[in-house]
Amino acid sequence: MQRRMTPKYKQLQFDTAIRNPERYKNIISSLIDFNNKTLDDNCLLSIMCVMYRNGIVTSNEIEITDNLSDTELKDMIITVNSSRRADGGFPTGYQARFWTYMRTLSELGFVYAQYNEQLRISKIAEALANNKVDDQEAFSVQSLIYNRKSPYKNVSNNFNYFKFILQVLLKLNECNIKLKYTDFIVSMYNHDGNVGAYLEEITSNNITRDNILDYLNEVYDENNKPQTVLRDYPDVVLRILRIMGYITISSHGGELYISINKNNIDYIKDLLKLEISCSEEEKISALSYYNRSDTYFNKFISFINTHRKQDTINEKVYKSKLDDIVTVFEIDENKIINLINLLITNSREYPIVEFKYIPDPLKLEFYITILLYIKFKEDMFIKPNYKIDDIGIPISHAPGNIGDIEVFGKSIYWLIEVTLIRSKVQQYNNETTSVIRHINQAITDENTDKYLSFIAPIVHIDTERFYKVALTLSRAEGNVIYLKPYNINQFIESINDDIFEDMKEYTNSTIRSIKNISL
Numbered sequence: 001m002q003r004r005m006t007p008k009y010k011q012l013q014f015d016t017a018i019r020n021p022e023r024y025k026n027i028i029s030s031l032i033d034f035n036n037k038t039l040d041d042n043c044l045l046s047i048m049c050v051m052y053r054n055g056i057v058t059s060n061e062i063e064i065t066d067n068l069s070d071t072e073l074k075d076m077i078i079t080v081n082s083s084r085r086a087d088g089g090f091p092t093g094y095q096a097r098f099w100t101y102m103r104t105l106s107e108l109g110f111v112y113a114q115y116n117e118q119l120r121i122s123k124i125a126e127a128l129a130n131n132k133v134d135d136q137e138a139f140s141v142q143s144l145i146y147n148r149k150s151p152y153k154n155v156s157n158n159f160n161y162f163k164f165i166l167q168v169l170l171k172l173n174e175c176n177i178k179l180k181y182t183d184f185i186v187s188m189y190n191h192d193g194n195v196g197a198y199l200e201e202i203t204s205n206n207i208t209r210d211n212i213l214d215y216l217n218e219v220y221d222e223n224n225k226p227q228t229v230l231r232d233y234p235d236v237v238l239r240i241l242r243i244m245g246y247i248t249i250s251s252h253g254g255e256l257y258i259s260i261n262k263n264n265i266d267y268i269k270d271l272l273k274l275e276i277s278c279s280e281e282e283k284i285s286a287l288s289y290y291n292r293s294d295t296y297f298n299k300f301i302s303f304i305n306t307h308r309k310q311d312t313i314n315e316k317v318y319k320s321k322l323d324d325i326v327t328v329f330e331i332d333e334n335k336i337i338n339l340i341n342l343l344i345t346n347s348r349e350y351p352i353v354e355f356k357y358i359p360d361p362l363k364l365e366f367y368i369t370i371l372l373y374i375k376f377k378e379d380m381f382i383k384p385n386y387k388i389d390d391i392g393i394p395i396s397h398a399p400g401n402i403g404d405i406e407v408f409g410k411s412i413y414w415l416i417e418v419t420l421i422r423s424k425v426q427q428y429n430n431e432t433t434s435v436i437r438h439i440n441q442a443i444t445d446e447n448t449d450k451y452l453s454f455i456a457p458i459v460h461i462d463t464e465r466f467y468k469v470a471l472t473l474s475r476a477e478g479n480v481i482y483l484k485p486y487n488i489n490q491f492i493e494s495i496n497d498d499i500f501e502d503m504k505e506y507t508n509s510t511i512r513s514i515k516n517i518s519l
Contacts, residue, residue, distance in 0.1 A: 007156045011222065011229065012148065012188035014236045015103045021243040022135055022359040022397065023056065026426075027101050028110065028121065029129045030054055035121045039113060041095065048077050048094050051101070055423030064423065088152075090115045104240075106286070107152045109145035109293035110138075114286060122293040124300060133304055136245040136387055136396040140267075141300040143244055144276040145293055151286040158283070159193030166246060166268055167195045169260040181256035182207045185234050189220045238357050243396050248389040251353050262390040267307050274303065315381050321392035322373045322382065328391075329354075333374050337492060340367045344420075344457050344488055358394055361420045362386060365404050366394050368418050368455060368491075372407065375495055380409040403438040412500070413444045414451040424460040431456070432463060436470045440479050451503050452483035459485045468510050475511060482507040 018024070030050045037043050049070055051057045062076045081094040088099040095115065102113040105125070112120035128138040143162035149155055165187055172179055179187075183202040190198055207215055212230065216222040222229060238258070241247045245264045250257050260268065276296060282288045325331065329352050331339075342349055343363055350356040358366060369384040376382065383406045385398035398404060407414035417435045421427045431454065439452045454467065464485050474481055484506040486494065494502050 007149070007154050009156045009189070009191050009220070011220075011224070011233055012157075012161055012237060013153075013233050014107070014240060015100060016232050016236050017100045018104065019236060019239060020359040020361075021139065021240050022361060024105060024110070025128055025135060026054065026056055027051070027105065028125045030056060031111065031119065031121055032126070032129055034119055036118050038116065039098075039119050040116055043119075044090075044095050044098050045074050045077065048081075048098055049073050052077060053423075053425055054429075055421065055426045056101070057097070064425070066424075103152065106290070107146060107150060108139070108142045109290055110142060112287060112290035120290060122290070123297040124293060127301070133301075134387070134396060134398070135243050137304045137308075139240070140244040140246070140271060141296075141303065142293065143246075144271070144274060145278075145296070147278040147283060147289075149283050150278075151284055151289050157191055159190075160278075161188075161190070161193070162241075162244070162246075163272060164190065164193040164195065164198075165241070166260070166272060168198060169247065169258070170265075170269070171195060171199065173260045173262075173265075178250070178257035178259040180207075181234070181258065182209060182212045184238075184258050185212065185230060186216070188234065188237065189216065189222070235357070239359070242357050242389075243359070245387065245389075245395050248391055248393070249354055249357055250391065256353065261395070263388065270307065271303070274299065315383075318381070318383055319377070321388065322370065322377075325370060325392045326374065331370060331374070333371070336367055336371050336374065340364070340371070340488060340492070343367065354391075354393060362394050362397055364420050364488075365397070365418045368416065369405055371492070371495070372405065372416070376407065376409070380407050380412070380414075382407055403435070403442075406442075411448050412451065413442055413448050414453070414500075415439045415442060416453045416455065418455045420457060422456075422458055424462060427456060427460055428462050428466065432466045432470070436467075436474065439481055439483070440474060449500075450479075450481040451500060452481055453491065453499070453503065454483070454485040455488060455491050456485070457488055459487050471507060471510055472514050 031047065033050075034043060034047055048057065052059075052062060052073060053064055055064075059080050061080050062073070064073075077094050081097045082092075084093055084096045086092045087096040088103060090096045090099040099113070102111060105111045106113055110122055110125040124133065124138055124142060127133045128135070144160070146162055147160055148157040168187065169179060186202060186207060187198060205215065213226060216229065238247070238249065242249070246261055246268060248259050248261045250259070276292075278292070279288075282292060335351075339351065339355070342351075343360060355363065355366075365384065365386060369382060373382045384394070385402050385404060385406065386394040387396045387398070388394050403415045404418050405416040407416065415435075415438060417431065417438075419427065419431050421431060435452070435454060439450055442450060444450060454463075456463075467483060467485050471481065471483055482500070482503040484503045
């Protein structure tokens with residue numbers, strides 16, 4: 001990639017267009033069928049068509065309907081993106097829009113995506129798309145591939161920021177100190193990854209919200225917009241660090257703090273011991289930079305498998321973490337319902353700032369877990385399967401082949417699947433067959449009834465029809481389950497009544513309707 005300007009030292013920046021790193025898994029999944037295809041205009045338009053249909057890319061001017069043909073959709077995509085400026089070697093239009101979704105994936109070595117060249121998807125990206133590794137595992141090992149000076153960034157900063165900030169947080173943890181948000185912003189300007197010099201810098205200078213802009217201007221010649229410097233760029237980096245499982249975010253006295261995620265501290269220390277280098281050639285050649293990922297794939301998979309924790313149900317631990325969340329953040333039923341409503345209405349209001357950095361789909365899963373805990377904690381064991389930081393806030397979804405939330409009660413096993421997906425195609429493709437497989441494979445004794453609740457902002461008719469058919473087939477195969485798909489408001493109403501009776505009635509009504517069909 002040709003450099004047009006003399007490189008300078010700059011603030012760390014990832015693309016703010018995708019604020020939810022969990023979306024990258026769906027983006028990669030949309031690319032799988034195009035692996036090794038040449039990224040010419042026709043191929044790029046076909047990829048964008050898939051991404052629009054899957055709800056990854058959206059526009060107020062494009063409505064995805066069942067009868068919308070690919071030809072019509074492609075014409076719309078060309079028109080809607082016609083004014084987008086050339087970027088990353090991709091020309092003006094939808095081609096540059098495609099690069100928006102590839103930039104960070106390229107910087108982390110997940111893909112090789114260059115205009116008019118073959119698309120290449122790394123082995124770790126394929127493993128993520130196929131649920132062989134989860135988000136936290138994939139992003140954490142790929143963080144070792146990253147280098148600030150690379151074919152994708154024309155900067156003088158020349159080191160791995162993720163290794164640097166982990167070493168900083170580990171050092172501070174030894175002294176039981178957390179990193180202030182303002183000091184974290186300063187870390188994003190670091191020139192060379194010198195941990196000692198950085199710690200001396202933030203210790204010697206009392207950097208606060210009131211003086212940080214003056215400090216950055218004086219020391220680092222920063223003149224960008226305050227919102228960009230103090231919020232947009234740092235927030236995206238924090239979200240990436242969280243999905244990597246590296247950090248815990250907390251607040252005190254109106255100040256935000258970042259600390260090492262103690263749940264993963266051994267994992268992090270061992271990860272830093274892996275010898276991963278970046279040659280000068282790899283810092284200037286996009287293909288060489290990408291190839292490093294597959295070079296280290298076997299080492300990464302071995303590391304992941306060695307450190308993957310066996311899931312052991314420890315009821316006391318789960319209850320303790322959920323009880324801490326409810327107590328520390330003073331959450332009652334009304335407050336959690338309000339948080340759910342803010343989320344599903346896409347509000348940017350954050351009554352609890354620590355929850356801001358949870359990706360929205362995972363946030364809904366978290367909120368439903370808290371609601372269940374408040375309602376049923378005396379009678380049932382609530383077991384969410386997402387990964388958490390050391391204070392119990394989720395960092396990434398459950399690994400593949402496992403349900404979202406499991407509830408254990410006397411003679412009851414209740415599986416709850418939660419999604420924020422509103423796209424009909426994406427909901428039907430991603431939230432159906434695996435859910436039924438999870439409930440049918442759940443091991444219970446003969447005296448335990450199985451229940452399944454599917455929860456979404458909108459339950460599309462095709463999704464509901466699938467569940468009705470799956471329910472009937474399961475019953476025909478001897479698997480007795482009771483289920484019902486709920487929109488979020490219906491679910492909240494039902495748990496205030498007898499939700500188990502509601503699922504039984506829905507199930508029995510479905511079975512009766514099938515039996516009454518005349519052949």
